[in-house]
Amino acid sequence: MSEHYPALIIVIPLLTAFVIIGAGWFRKDICFPLALVSLTAALFVSIGLLLEVLEHQQIQYKLGGWKPPFGIAYEVDHLNSIVLLVVFGVALINLVATRALAAVEFSDRIGPFYALYLLFVTGLAGIVVTGDAFNLYVLLEIAALTGYALIGMGKGHAALASLNYVFMGTIGASFYLLGIGYLYLVTGSLNMADIAGLLPQLYTSKAVLIAFVICMTGLFIKMALFPFHTWLPNAYSYSPNSTISLIAPLTTKVMIYVMIRITLFVFTPTFAFSSPMVNTAFVWTAAGGIIAASMLALSERRLRRFLTYVLIAEVGYMVGGLWLANRAGITGAILHIINDAAMTLCVFLVAGNLIYKLKDDSFKDLQGLFRKMPLSMAAFVVAALSIIGVPPTCGFFSKWYLISGGIAAGQYLFVAALVFSSLINVVLFFRVIEISFFEPFSDHHHHDEEDTRSSSEAPVGMLIPVLLVAAGLIVLGIFTGDIVSMIIQFAIPEGIT
Amino acid sequence: MDDVIAIFISKYNFWIYISLMMIGLYAMITKNNLVKKIIGMNIMQTAIILFYISIGAKKDATLPIILHGHGNHDVAHAVHAADYINPLPHVLMLTAIVVAVATLGVALALALKVYNQYNTLEEDEIYAQIRKQ
Numbered sequence: 001m002s003e004h005y006p007a008l009i010i011v012i013p014l015l016t017a018f019v020i021i022g023a024g025w026f027r028k029d030i031c032f033p034l035a036l037v038s039l040t041a042a043l044f045v046s047i048g049l050l051l052e053v054l055e056h057q058q059i060q061y062k063l064g065g066w067k068p069p070f071g072i073a074y075e076v077d078h079l080n081s082i083v084l085l086v087v088f089g090v091a092l093i094n095l096v097a098t099r100a101l102a103a104v105e106f107s108d109r110i111g112p113f114y115a116l117y118l119l120f121v122t123g124l125a126g127i128v129v130t131g132d133a134f135n136l137y138v139l140l141e142i143a144a145l146t147g148y149a150l151i152g153m154g155k156g157h158a159a160l161a162s163l164n165y166v167f168m169g170t171i172g173a174s175f176y177l178l179g180i181g182y183l184y185l186v187t188g189s190l191n192m193a194d195i196a197g198l199l200p201q202l203y204t205s206k207a208v209l210i211a212f213v214i215c216m217t218g219l220f221i222k223m224a225l226f227p228f229h230t231w232l233p234n235a236y237s238y239s240p241n242s243t244i245s246l247i248a249p250l251t252t253k254v255m256i257y258v259m260i261r262i263t264l265f266v267f268t269p270t271f272a273f274s275s276p277m278v279n280t281a282f283v284w285t286a287a288g289g290i291i292a293a294s295m296l297a298l299s300e301r302r303l304r305r306f307l308t309y310v311l312i313a314e315v316g317y318m319v320g321g322l323w324l325a326n327r328a329g330i331t332g333a334i335l336h337i338i339n340d341a342a343m344t345l346c347v348f349l350v351a352g353n354l355i356y357k358l359k360d361d362s363f364k365d366l367q368g369l370f371r372k373m374p375l376s377m378a379a380f381v382v383a384a385l386s387i388i389g390v391p392p393t394c395g396f397f398s399k400w401y402l403i404s405g406g407i408a409a410g411q412y413l414f415v416a417a418l419v420f421s422s423l424i425n426v427v428l429f430f431r432v433i434e435i436s437f438f439e440p441f442s443d444h445h446h447h448d449e450e451d452t453r454s455s456s457e458a459p460v461g462m463l464i465p466v467l468l469v470a471a472g473l474i475v476l477g478i479f480t481g482d483i484v485s486m487i488i489q490f491a492i493p494e495g496i497t
Numbered sequence: 498m499d500d501v502i503a504i505f506i507s508k509y510n511f512w513i514y515i516s517l518m519m520i521g522l523y524a525m526i527t528k529n530n531l532v533k534k535i536i537g538m539n540i541m542q543t544a545i546i547l548f549y550i551s552i553g554a555k556k557d558a559t560l561p562i563i564l565h566g567h568g569n570h571d572v573a574h575a576v577h578a579a580d581y582i583n584p585l586p587h588v589l590m591l592t593a594i595v596v597a598v599a600t601l602g603v604a605l606a607l608a609l610k611v612y613n614q615y616n617t618l619e620e621d622e623i624y625a626q627i628r629k630q
Contacts, residue, residue: 134589141596145603152607159610160623166604167525170538177593178545184586185552 005049006061006074009084010126012042017118024111031114032099038118039095042125043088046081053081054486060131068131069191075131079265079334079491082483083128083257086341090249091121097349097465098242101356105240106153113153117246120146124254133180133266134190136258137173140222143254144169147247151239161234168221168231175218182211183266192266203271212267219262223255225319226289229312237305241355244304245348248311249341256318256337260330263322269495273325280411286320287417289313294424303361304351306428307344310387313421314340320414321402327489327496329405334488335480336398339386342476343395346383346469350376353458353466369436372456375463377436379470384429386473389422394476401484510551517544531611531618535604542597546590553583 016038023030052059053076061074076084095117106113123143130136148169152162184190186207187198202208224232236248263272273279290313297309314336321333351361353376358365370377386393389400399418406415457463476483505512517540524537561581608618615623 134592138592138596141600145599148603148607152603152610157627159607159614163531163604163607163611166600166607167534167538170542170600171522171525174542174545178548181545181549181552181586190589 002048002052004061005045005052006059006076006129007063009042009045009049009088009129010074010122012038012045013118013122013125017115017122020111020115020118024115028110031111032095032102035095035114035118036092039088039092039121042121043085043092046084046088046125049076050081050085050487052076053078057490069189069194072135073131073191073193074129075193076129077491078487079261080128080257082334082487082491083254083337084125086338087121087124087128087250087254090341090345091117091246093465093469094246094249094345094349097462098245098352100459100462101352102240102242104356105242109153113150113242116146116150117243120150120246124250127254128257131192132190133183133192133195137177137180140173140176140258143251144173144222147251150243150247151235153243154238154240156238157234158238158240161231161238165231165235168228172218172221172228175214175221177218179211179213179215179218182207182214186211192261195266196268199267199271203274208267208271212272215262216259219255219259220319223252223259223315223319224312225285225315226292226312227285229289229293229315232312233305233308236308236311237302241352245345245352248308248348249344252311252315253337253341256315256322256333259319260322260333264330264493269325269493273496279323279325279409282323283320283406283409283411283414286316286323287411287414289316290320290417290421294421294428297428298424301363303354303363303366303432304348306432307347307351310347310425310428311344314344314387317399317402317418317421320411320417321405324402324405324409324411324414325496326405326408327492328401328408330492330496331484331488332398332401332403332405334491335401335484338483339394339398339473339476342469342473343383343386346379346466346473347387349462349466349469350380350383353462356458356462357456363432363435366432366436367438373458376458376466377433379466381433382470382473384425384433386477388425388429392477393473394480395473397477397480510548510554514544514548514551517541517547520544529620531608531620532605535601535608538604539597539601542593542600546593546597549586549590549593553586555579555582558582 016034020031020034023034049059057077059076060068061076062068063072063074066072102110102113120143123139123146126139127136127143130139148162148166151165152159180190183195186202186205187195189195189198199208221228236244239247263269293309293313293316297306297313300306300309318333318336318340321329321336324330353373354366354369355361357373382393386395389396391397399422403415403418406412406418521537521539521541521544524540525534528534528537558579558581561584611623612618615626617623
């Protein structure tokens, strides 16, 4: 059984998605338990994979028994086993936490919603687990197409925002496909490990350079690195509340995983980091992105929309971390994939809880929230501290690795951008906390005493996952040393110091 | 000059796919009508499909079907890869075509939803309506 884990992790959610489509026609109440069971099973499989990787270093699964490079191989190592765990952990927690929200938002379409939910998770898990460059493209499109549909089901300008996301996402994926085409042209292979073995003789070839540039451009569009970010704020702020806390933590993080995988394990550091000029250019782009996205966040007056810009700034952290091209920087980037997924999940779940109660998320509606929803706001404060980077929350440790990597590489602009972004985050989050800490200006005497005093916290089913994630942010921070020494340090190729 | 023409002619498949791709991108960037943008998106995807198909081609090669290959005859030693065009990129593109069709479907469905909401598919009119709200 356990030798089939890499395939099961895709097959379980994929098949359940189709079962849910059928079952949704007859009984709407069975969709959620089915999704819950399949994601729990997949989470256990991903934990099993992680334990197996810790023991055996690397697992290769040949789909259909075809030997790579002819067949498609699924390869699990330290890097993707931890990202898999993040994907299924976030998906399962969000599934439980947004049950009430989804029931409100998708009352008559609950079957298709959970089917799309599982297909989206299938796509992301497939991207992470596959060892085949073309297979990755197909799974990328599965995740993207279901993402467009999930976002397009929202209210307001969701359809238009989603259509713009379709355009940008398709350009990004097509560029990736084109880059893989050039790689296939020169190596004749699509298996990532095989390409990495064939490339060293071809490093001087212009086609390899073009492939690299085109792949990276496509991935930058997909992950919304600053100049290519325009699709993200609209698509994410109009999407349904029950899907945003799934899509926002995972999509950009998985794309950053793909960038790390392609850079370190297909093109290999010898090629990708051969020119310090190129590294500097990428790091400066990332630093510019961090600063610009933080500034843009300042001008927003709605909670979810401002969080999307924080998300774009975080993308800059990880891209910059990789292109610092040293061990500390890449450790920081990989650690930040885990931490940022948890932090983003936490803030968007809190936003979901607030919207469930308030029906709106503009800053002026947040007044007096600490009294009304003390536990949700406590979780928000923990997540805010983590995004700012206050110890012992996990955000501090990944930022620490990134900053020490930046100093080691001599990229002081990047270090400055990180510190600047932390300061801006302080302003951003404390503004929200301040607004919600004080009561509205309205006169208390004319109000019903019950109305202002009573706490109207979100339902327990939504609250417990949020508090768990908030506690998880501190736990992740405390166990950072173990995560780095047991998993991440083996995920980085030997040659990088 | 002759060199340039030689490069142009010898790599004509690349020029074709690049021009098609640029036409698609141009339509996606500049066109005002959402359906025209969707068509541009499809042209761009088709350009990449054509690129893949063209790199499988070989001079004086034939279809990758081994004649009289079935049965128990030991034909493996007689196959010269150079005689057959490479079928792998073509097979990959079957998947890419399916992806392109699915993307087109999702995009058109969203365009329909946009039309029902704003009663127009012209981007400037939609943005004018959004600004008015």
